[in-house]
Amino acid sequence: MLYGTSxxxxxFFGLVVLQSPLIAQxxxxxxxxxxxxxxxxxxxxxxxxxxxxxTLAFQLFGEDAGNDTLLxxxxxxxxxxxxxxxxxxxxxxxxxINKKVFLYRNADITYGTIRLxxxxxxxxxxxxxxxxxxxxxxxxxxxxxxxxxxxxTEFEAEEMTYNFDTKKGVIQRVITQEGEGYIHGERIKKLDxxxxxVQRGSYTxxxxxxxxxxxxxxxxxxxxxxxxxxxxxxxxxxxxPVPLAIPFGLFPNKSGQRSGIIxxxxxxxxxxxxxxxxxxxxxxxxxxxxxxxxxxxxxxxxWAIRPTFRYNNRYQYNGTFDFSYAKNFTGDRDSPDSQLSTxxxxxxxxxxxxxxxxxxxxxxxxxxxxxxxxQYNLTSTDAYLSNTFQSSIAYQTNFNNNLFLTLNASHQQxxxxxxxxxxxxxxxxxxxxxxxxxxxxxxxQVRWYENITMKYSMTAExxxxxxxxxxxxxxxxxxxxxxxxxxxxxxxSVKVLKFFTLTNSIDYNERWYPYTIRKxxxxxxxxxxxxxxxxxxETDTVMTFAAxxxxxxxxxxxxxxxxxxxxxxGPVAAIRHVLTPSxxxxxxxxxxSEAWGYWDEVQVNQKGDSLRYSHFEGLLYGGPPDGKSGxxxxxxxxxxxxxxxxxxxxxxxxxxxxxxxxxxxxxxxxIAKDSLNWSPLTVSGRTTLFKKLSINYSSTWDxxxxxxxxxxxxxxxxxxxxxxxxxxxxxWNFGISYRISSSDFDKGEKQSQPPDVASNTEELELxxxxxxxxxxxxxxxxxxxxxxxxxxxxxxxxxxxxxxxxRYVAFGWKDNRTKVQAIGLTGDVNITPKWKMGFRTGxxxxxxxxxxxxxxxxxxxxxxxxxxxxxxxGFRKSWSFGINVKASILQxxxxxxxxxxxxxx
Numbered sequence: 001m002l003y004g005t006s007x008x009x010x011x012f013f014g015l016v017v018l019q020s021p022l023i024a025q026x027x028x029x030x031x032x033x034x035x036x037x038x039x040x041x042x043x044x045x046x047x048x049x050x051x052x053x054x055t056l057a058f059q060l061f062g063e064d065a066g067n068d069t070l071l072x073x074x075x076x077x078x079x080x081x082x083x084x085x086x087x088x089x090x091x092x093x094x095x096x097i098n099k100k101v102f103l104y105r106n107a108d109i110t111y112g113t114i115r116l117x118x119x120x121x122x123x124x125x126x127x128x129x130x131x132x133x134x135x136x137x138x139x140x141x142x143x144x145x146x147x148x149x150x151x152x153t154e155f156e157a158e159e160m161t162y163n164f165d166t167k168k169g170v171i172q173r174v175i176t177q178e179g180e181g182y183i184h185g186e187r188i189k190k191l192d193x194x195x196x197x198v199q200r201g202s203y204t205x206x207x208x209x210x211x212x213x214x215x216x217x218x219x220x221x222x223x224x225x226x227x228x229x230x231x232x233x234x235x236x237x238x239x240x241p242v243p244l245a246i247p248f249g250l251f252p253n254k255s256g257q258r259s260g261i262i263x264x265x266x267x268x269x270x271x272x273x274x275x276x277x278x279x280x281x282x283x284x285x286x287x288x289x290x291x292x293x294x295x296x297x298x299x300x301x302x303w304a305i306r307p308t309f310r311y312n313n314r315y316q317y318n319g320t321f322d323f324s325y326a327k328n329f330t331g332d333r334d335s336p337d338s339q340l341s342t343x344x345x346x347x348x349x350x351x352x353x354x355x356x357x358x359x360x361x362x363x364x365x366x367x368x369x370x371x372x373x374x375q376y377n378l379t380s381t382d383a384y385l386s387n388t389f390q391s392s393i394a395y396q397t398n399f400n401n402n403l404f405l406t407l408n409a410s411h412q413q414x415x416x417x418x419x420x421x422x423x424x425x426x427x428x429x430x431x432x433x434x435x436x437x438x439x440x441x442x443x444x445q446v447r448w449y450e451n452i453t454m455k456y457s458m459t460a461e462x463x464x465x466x467x468x469x470x471x472x473x474x475x476x477x478x479x480x481x482x483x484x485x486x487x488x489x490x491x492x493s494v495k496v497l498k499f500f501t502l503t504n505s506i507d508y509n510e511r512w513y514p515y516t517i518r519k520x521x522x523x524x525x526x527x528x529x530x531x532x533x534x535x536x537x538e539t540d541t542v543m544t545f546a547a548x549x550x551x552x553x554x555x556x557x558x559x560x561x562x563x564x565x566x567x568x569x570g571p572v573a574a575i576r577h578v579l580t581p582s583x584x585x586x587x588x589x590x591x592x593s594e595a596w597g598y599w600d601e602v603q604v605n606q607k608g609d610s611l612r613y614s615h616f617e618g619l620l621y622g623g624p625p626d627g628k629s630g631x632x633x634x635x636x637x638x639x640x641x642x643x644x645x646x647x648x649x650x651x652x653x654x655x656x657x658x659x660x661x662x663x664x665x666x667x668x669x670x671i672a673k674d675s676l677n678w679s680p681l682t683v684s685g686r687t688t689l690f691k692k693l694s695i696n697y698s699s700t701w702d703x704x705x706x707x708x709x710x711x712x713x714x715x716x717x718x719x720x721x722x723x724x725x726x727x728x729x730x731x732w733n734f735g736i737s738y739r740i741s742s743s744d745f746d747k748g749e750k751q752s753q754p755p756d757v758a759s760n761t762e763e764l765e766l767x768x769x770x771x772x773x774x775x776x777x778x779x780x781x782x783x784x785x786x787x788x789x790x791x792x793x794x795x796x797x798x799x800x801x802x803x804x805x806x807r808y809v810a811f812g813w814k815d816n817r818t819k820v821q822a823i824g825l826t827g828d829v830n831i832t833p834k835w836k837m838g839f840r841t842g843x844x845x846x847x848x849x850x851x852x853x854x855x856x857x858x859x860x861x862x863x864x865x866x867x868x869x870x871x872x873x874g875f876r877k878s879w880s881f882g883i884n885v886k887a888s889i890l891q892x893x894x895x896x897x898x899x900x901x902x903x904x905x
Contacts, residue, residue, distance in 0.1 A: 085110040089121075099125040105135070105144070111164065113151050119144025133159035153178075153224060155188070167192040178222055179253045180887045181205050184214065196222040202236070203228060203251055205887035206863035213237045213863065213885075215249055227253050252889060257284025262294060263892035270899075271330055273299030280306075288313055302329045319350035319364070324373070343373040360397035367391050371415045371468055387415045402432045418467040424480075430457035452492040460484040461620060483620035484512040500559045511548045511623065515541050516615040521603035535606055548598055548616055550591050550624035558582035571645055573654055578639040585632050592626030599626055628672045631679075635666035661687045675714040678703050681725060696733040701725035710808030726813060727806060734800040741793035786836060786858050794827040797842075821845040834860040850874070863887070 090105040103109070103121040109130075110116075118132035134145035148155045148162065148171070155176045162169035169190040176183050176196075185201035198221070202214035213236065220230035230249035235242050252258045264279025280294035289311040296304040304326035312318040328341040350364035367389045391411035398404045406428040412421040438450045464480045491505035518540050526533040561579040592599040592612070601610045616623025639662060646655035663685035670677050681701040688694050704712040705720035717723045801820040806813040824842035831837055836858045842851035853873045859866040866883040884894030 101125070107132075114162075115149045116146065116162070118146035128164040129161060130164070131159070131161045153194075157188075162190070175209065177207075178224075178228060180889045181228070181251060181253075182207060182211070183220075183222060183228070184211075194224050196224075198222065198230075203230065203233070203249065204863070205885060205890055208862070210239075211863070212861070215246075216241075217249060220249070222253065225253065227251060257287075257290060258282075259284045262292070264294075264296075265894075265896050267896060267898065269298065271300075272302050272328075275299070275302075296326070298329075300329050301327070303327055315353050316356045317350065317352045317362075319348065322347040326373070341372050343370045345369045345373050360395070362395045364393040365391060366393065366411070368411060368413070369415065371418055389413050389415070402434075403429070404432070405429050413468065418469060419465070420468050420471055421463070421465050423461050423463045425462060427460040428458070431455055448492070448494050451494065452490065454488065454490050457487045458484065459487075463620060481620040482514060485621045486510040486512075496557070500557055502555070502557050504553075504555045506551065506553055508551045509549065511616070511619075511621045513546050513548075513616065513619055515543045516546045517617060517619075518542055518615070519600070519602040519613055523606070537602060537604055546615070548623045550588070552586060552588040554584060554586040556582060556584035573643040573645050575659075576641045576643070578641075580637040580639075582635045582637075583633070584635075586629070588625070588629045590626075590628035591624035596624065598624050630671040631668050632671060633666065633668040635664060637662060637664040639663075658687065660685065676704060676712060680728060692736055692738050694733075694735045694737075697731070699730035700728040702728050706808055708811060727804070729805045730803065732800075732802040734798075736796065736798040738797075739793070739795045742791040790828075792827070792829040795825070797824040798822075819846060822851065824851065828856075836860075852876070 089103040089107040091103070093102040093104070094100075095102070101123045103123075105119050106117075107119070107121040108115070108117050109121060116130065116132055119135040120133050122131040123129075124131070132146035132148075134142040137143050142158065146155075146157055146160050148157070148160055148169070153176065155171055155174050157171045157174035160169060160171040160174070167190075171188040171190070172186070174183075174185050174188045176188075182204050183196075183198060183201060184204070185198040187199040188201075189197045189199075191197065197219070198217075199219055201220060202211075202216040203220070204211040204214035206212050206214070215230070215233040216236050217230040217233040220228060222228050228249070228251040230251075232245065232247055233249040234245040252260065260282060262278065262280045262282055264276040266274070266276055268274050275296060275298045277296045278294050279296075280292065283291045283293075285291060289309070291310075292306075292308040294306045294308075296302070304324065306322070306324045308323075309321045310319070322345075324343075324345045326341075326343045328343065330339045330341075346366060346368040348364050348366035350362065352361050352363060354361070368391060369389050389412075392408060393410075394406060394408040396404070396406045406426075408423070408426040408428070410423045410426065413419065433453050433455045435450060435452065436454050437452055438446075460483070462480050462482050464476070466476065466479055470476055486509065488508040489505060490508075491503060493501060493503045496502045520538050520540070521535065522538050523535045525535070559581065561581070563577040563579070564574055566574040598616065599612055599614050601612050603609070604611045612626060614623045614626070638660060640658075640660040642657045642659055643654045644657050645653060647653070648655070665681065665683050667681045668679040670679070681703065682698070683701070684696075684698040686694070686696045701724075702712065703716055703718075703725055705715045705717050705726075707713050717726055799820070799822050802817070803819075804815055804817045807816050808814075822842060822844045824840075826838075826840045828836060828838035838856040838858070839854065841853040843849075844851055850873050853871065855870045855872070857866075857868040861883075863886055864883060865886055866881075868879070868881050870879045871877055878899050880896070880898035882894060882896045884891065
């Protein structure tokens with residue numbers, strides 16, 4: 001084989017001829033021909049055949065080349081398996097006698113999956129070996145140091161040697177990245193099985209040449225895509241060794257999921273003793289799911305367990321199931337004043353990709369929390385400030401986009417009073433609105449009856465209303481209420497006198513129940529230790545299928561009137577007033593009559609007094625109402641807008657300003673009653689001023705006078721007191737929500753994007769920048785998120801509510817005024833490029849006390865981060881301090897101290 005490296009040698013000599021202007025002429029000792037066929041060189045580069053190599057050698061060195069002892073005709077294939085590609089260099093030097101080639105400045109060589117870049121590269125063809133190093137500049141600074149990469153592995157060093165045959169290499173003073181970490185080594189040897197031996201090195205997650213911290217060791221081995229194993233290692237911070245050492249180091253180096261132990265946080269709580277928190281095990285089941293089990297334990301007996309299961313099938317569905325169960329003791333467990341709290345939470349979220357099944361969808365958002373869970377097991381500030389929680393599990397589908405079916409289970413709870421409402425399940429079926437008398441192919445003008453529309457909907461529920469202390473206790477399922485409700489609305493809309501719209505509708509309802517109730521009077525006298533009961537009303541449940549039907553008719557006539565006044569000068573160009581009057585009428589038969597059989601009377605005392613009751617009283621959907629009704633209602637709605645001259649609007653020069661969004665008055669008259677026919681006058685209005693101040697107003701006014709006890713009589717207020725109305729209630733609500741940040745003062749305006757494009761772009765940027773686990777951590781623990789992109793932001797909220805519900809006292813109305821006034825302030829500011837402070841506070845003017853207040857400080861320490869959180873006031877008075885490494889692979893390298901709010905119990 002010619003020089004033992006015929007292919008590489010021929011390639012280099014071919015480059016000598018093709019790029020002769022870059023070669024110093026005194027470096028070649030043999031005559032060189034300028035007439036090498038280009039086709040032959042291309043054949044050599046593409047096929048590597050020995051015939052082409054021999055011919056090229058003879059043309060380079062003459063006919064005597066075959067007789068040279070160093071240039072023997074090859075009889076077998078080349079020693080290298082792949083073609084060497086030279087992307088760039090500024091100077092090349094050949095040493096034919098020693099069979100070496102030297103490349104200078106910006107050399108870039110590719111050999112298969114191997115790539116080498118350096119300012120000085122020396123290739124020894126006799127040994128099939130490459131050597132590279134940097135070159136000092138005029139100031140003695142080393143430039144162009146070698147960068148060696150093979151697949152996903154990359155090294156940057158002062159100098160390195162690599163053998164193409166053995167695939168082994170030795171690298172001096174190197175820095176290479178492995179996963180989230182960086183390996184520094186004085187001497188590194190790369191083995192043929194891709195393993196790497198490191199001598200006198202260190203491991204860190206800091207990307208600086210002189211890292212802020214590192215684990216130093218005398219020797220280590222890197223197993224690609226698996227782990228890094230070292231001998232005894234000690235921690236060095238800012239070049240100073242600290243008295244923290246480990247007998248050996250084991251650093252995961254595998255991309256994707258990695259199962260392993262989660263190191264707990266440790267510390268001492270004044271009221272619960274020493275503790276270990278958030279320790280457990282992470283199990284990466286497969287590419288689609290994982291499982292995490294963590295828990296807490298305290299020396300006073302408190303403990304908690306938190307299993308979490310996550311799954312994700314891209315373009316199909318994803319979700320998380322999280323369950324927590326905790327026993328919290330406060331105080332000395334054996335003392336009589338100690339308290340025990342048993343808390344739990346169940347969270348399940350499931351989302352389906354809309355493209356997976358366009359005609360059906362399954363979703364879940366379950367959030368069930370025990371009453372005191374967020375007091376003792378807090379995960380975020382918003383969770384602590386919330387007292388109402390809702391859950392829903394739903395499946396939706398449709399049939400030919402005409403019939404729609406929904407199955408749903410829901411849950412609502414209030415952690416203040418402990419009330420819980422559960423529907424398990426709810427079934428809803430409805431049709432699309434259709435025209436029963438309209439032809440498929442319309443010919444001519446549409447007739448009035450062809451505008452009649454119909455729709456059918458059915459709802460079936462199984463619901464329970466209880467308190468959380470009784471939930472899941474024996475017999476709790478007996479409190480479920482079950483029923484089915486059918487509804488068929490029929491309506492028609494026609495134009496009257498061109499400007500009025502007349503709408504007629506008939507509404508039919510039917511309810512199905514598996515039982516009804518009956519009430520009877522028991523005249524027996526009952527003696528109890530505290531009282532004697534002389535008879536009582538007993539309620540019995542009759543288990544039989546029952547159907548209750550009712551129907552009603554309604555009609556409405558409405559129109560819209562416009563008025564405008566224009567100004568020839570001044571800032572206001574025009575004012576427009578929109579008036580929407582409406583008159584409606586509704587009629588309902590008396591379903592309380594004996595003919596229907598829905599209502600009865602029952603004796604309620606020994607005097608013989610009776611009371612009417614419905615057989616469906618207290619049932620899920622109730623029953624048909626008692627008494628007939630014929631109600632005539634009147635309403636007027638107003639909208640007031642102004643056109644203001646604006647220089648910012650370059651098209652029309654005008655800007656619309658809403659003065660009053662809505663101001664309405666409504667009142668009704670029931671023709672079926674024999675007295676007190678008029679209903680109270682309702683006045684309501686709303687508007688938003690300066691785009692920030694929202695104003696809402698509502699009040700009710702009664703047209704009837706009252707007797708000495710305050711009950712209405714069948715005389716108008718005008719007859720008795722010469723007033724049209726007396727006020728029953730009034731409420732004013734003022735609210736300001738104002739957010740301002742540094743971005744509001746940016747002079748340059750970014751080009752806007754459609755909402756869907758912008759959201760997709762943001763989602764892709766998040767997925768590119770963060771892992772799914774990091775995004776999940778931010779969503780689960782939003783208080784830990786720090787946004788450095790916005791130098792400062794401020795959010796101000798102010799709420800003021802006035803209400804008056806007058807009471808009739810001593811032959812006169814006495815005001816009963818209440819006022820609620822509170823202000824809230826949240827925000828954050830970058831004190832320096834590496835310091836950020838956040839805050840949340842507020843003040844309740846009625847209670848004369850601060851609302852929930854926190855101060856948060858964050859310090860970016862490059863590869864470390866520091867947090868300090870302080871709650872100086874209130875029930876949750878506490879503080880916490882923590883400093884830790886940012887990289888998740890060393891997430892347990894941290895120091896935490898805190899004063900827990902539970903220590904004050």
